Amino acid sequence: MIISFPNMGHCWPAFKTLFNTLDESIEVVLPDPTNREAIKIGVKYSPEFVCFPFKATLGDFVSAIKKGADTLVMAIDCGPCRFGFYASVQERILHDMGYKHVRVIPLDQADLLELKWVKTLFEIAPPKNNKLALYSNAIKAVISFVKKAKLLNDIQTAEGLFRAYERNQGATTDTVQKLLVSLDETKKLNELRKFKTVIKNTFNEIDVDKTRTPLRVGVSGEIHISLEPYVNLDIRRKLGEMGCEIHQSLSLYDWVVHKFHLNYHRKWLEHLSHPHVPMDIGGECVWVLGEYIDKARADFDGFIHQYPFTCMPEVTARTIITNKLKKKYNLPTIFFSFDEQSASEGFRTRLEAFVDLMHSRRNQEIKTKAEFIANGNKKIYPHYGSNFYNECAQLIKTQ
Ligand code: SF4
Structure with a gap:
């Protein structure tokens, strides 16, 4: 299985960890960063009246499919707006475009306490012989996902503050990119626990004008x-x-x-x-x-x-x-x-x-x-x- 998900800014290290930790045999490919070409494709094949995020994420899906993805994960909600329909409509459009082998798996996040997302994770990585190993992987995957999401939140907070003080324009942007790569490479839970300090130290290297x-x-x-x-x-x-x-x-x-x-x-x-x-x-x-x-x-x-x-x-x-x-x-x-x-x-x-x-x-x-x-x-x-x-x-x- 080659899995992918649409772009949403800096969220990719968290989702990548979720699927990689769930089952090592799952390969994750990222769509190209959203660009004019992806938007053009999304606009061309989407209903004209549909929301813009639908078009942008459809373009991302096509980019991921071209890189080999056969399974796409799309979050859904129970409404009350159009978000609940994204996954099923996008799957039909992709099939009509000729990508008939592709599945779009809806990840229900309407109420995470209902645990429908657990079923989705087991649909992505079905239990094989050792069910216990799968459960332990699933727990580790979810913990790593939440930890990385929290650290991404911290990066976003620091970015919003430091950029206003940087002396050299672009220094904060470079720092964020460096931290994203480093967070992606950090796999162990004990290293993730220390990553908040890494974020602070890395931002602290930026030359700021505190006046x-x-x-x-x-x-x-x-x-x-x-x-x-x-x-x-x-x-x-x-x-x-x-x-x-x-x-x-x-x-x-x-x-x-x-x-x-x-x-x-x-x-x-x-x-x-x-x-x-x-x-x-x-x-x-x-x-x-x-x-x-x-x-x-x-x-x-x-x-x-x-x-x-x-x-x-x-x-x-x-x-x-x-x-x-x-x-x-x-x-x-x-x-x-x-x-x-x-x-x-x-x-x-x-x-x-x-x-x-x-x-x-x-x-x-x-x-x-x-x-x-x-x-x-x-x-x-x-x-x-x-x-x-x-x-x-x-x-x-x-x-
Ligand atoms: S919030 Fe709902 S209506 Fe607004 S863009 Fe998203 S799906 Fe569409």
């Missing part, structure tokens, strides 16, 4: 668009290089923990958004609204909401922010809707204009608010972020 006071920006939106840099036109890198510190809690780990009902940060966001949307309507709608309110209360300089064109849940979130929340909270916000037509030049211009707006708003604040004037015309940001974020902030301060 800067970067703008604090919250980034949220639909998961595929938020995590895959090709489809979001690399918004995190561009924003970071414009001097913004990025806070994005959405990650693979954040999602998996949420689906195990253990994500208390998400429960807090649900509490904040409850008066506006009292139930999950798909996508990240509920949590985007919670993030918006949370960031506004934490005195952030701006908020970015990104989503695929035609995504119903995210358009609902946008409408609630624009029509209701903006009247209550003074948080500059910009919305980006992405599809196959998105082009980087107009996008960059809008992003630069937004950064200028945040700068002028902050300049106004530091000239008029007594506590900022008393602080030498410097904005004081409230304490915010995870323990790991604060450990990284400390590293920058003491460099």
Whole structure:
């Protein structure tokens, strides 16, 4: 069996580990990084009205099949939006395209406590003679997957912070690439336990200018668009290089923990958004609204909401922010809707204009608010972020 899965930013080391540890005879191939060609293929063979992530992931699947993959894994949910149909429709399209030998295995992640995903893992690696060995491999695979997902989350946190301080543009991007390769090569659980220190030490090698006071920006939106840099036109890198510190809690780990009902940060966001949307309507709608309110209360300089064109849940979130929340909270916000037509030049211009707006708003604040004037015309940001974020902030301060 040669297995593959679609691109979603930096998540690949976690998925690769999951399948490799499950059964050593499974070969994992990665699709090429999402590119224009993959999008062209995805757009050509997908229904015109379908969501953009469907098209992008279909293009990734074709790329993986061309590299030999015969089994493709696609996450599914129970709805309420179109995500529940991705796997079955994509399989039919691939068969119609002539790839009749290919199977698309749906990985049900609607509620991970229902353990439907365990059946899927055993479907991928069926028990042979030694059932005990399979169970022990499955447990090890899941632990390694969750550990790597957590470490990827830490890399994302550090990346959002360090890039705003780097003296040599590109140093953070290079560090992230180096860490991804190193994380992929780390197989043993005891080495994974120490990898958090590796992340901190590697980021600490970046030459930073600690005198800067970067703008604090919250980034949220639909998961595929938020995590895959090709489809979001690399918004995190561009924003970071414009001097913004990025806070994005959405990650693979954040999602998996949420689906195990253990994500208390998400429960807090649900509490904040409850008066506006009292139930999950798909996508990240509920949590985007919670993030918006949370960031506004934490005195952030701006908020970015990104989503695929035609995504119903995210358009609902946008409408609630624009029509209701903006009247209550003074948080500059910009919305980006992405599809196959998105082009980087107009996008960059809008992003630069937004950064200028945040700068002028902050300049106004530091000239008029007594506590900022008393602080030498410097904005004081409230304490915010995870323990790991604060450990990284400390590293920058003491460099
Ligand atoms: S969240 Fe949006 S983009 Fe994703 S499947 Fe649902 S409607 Fe489509």
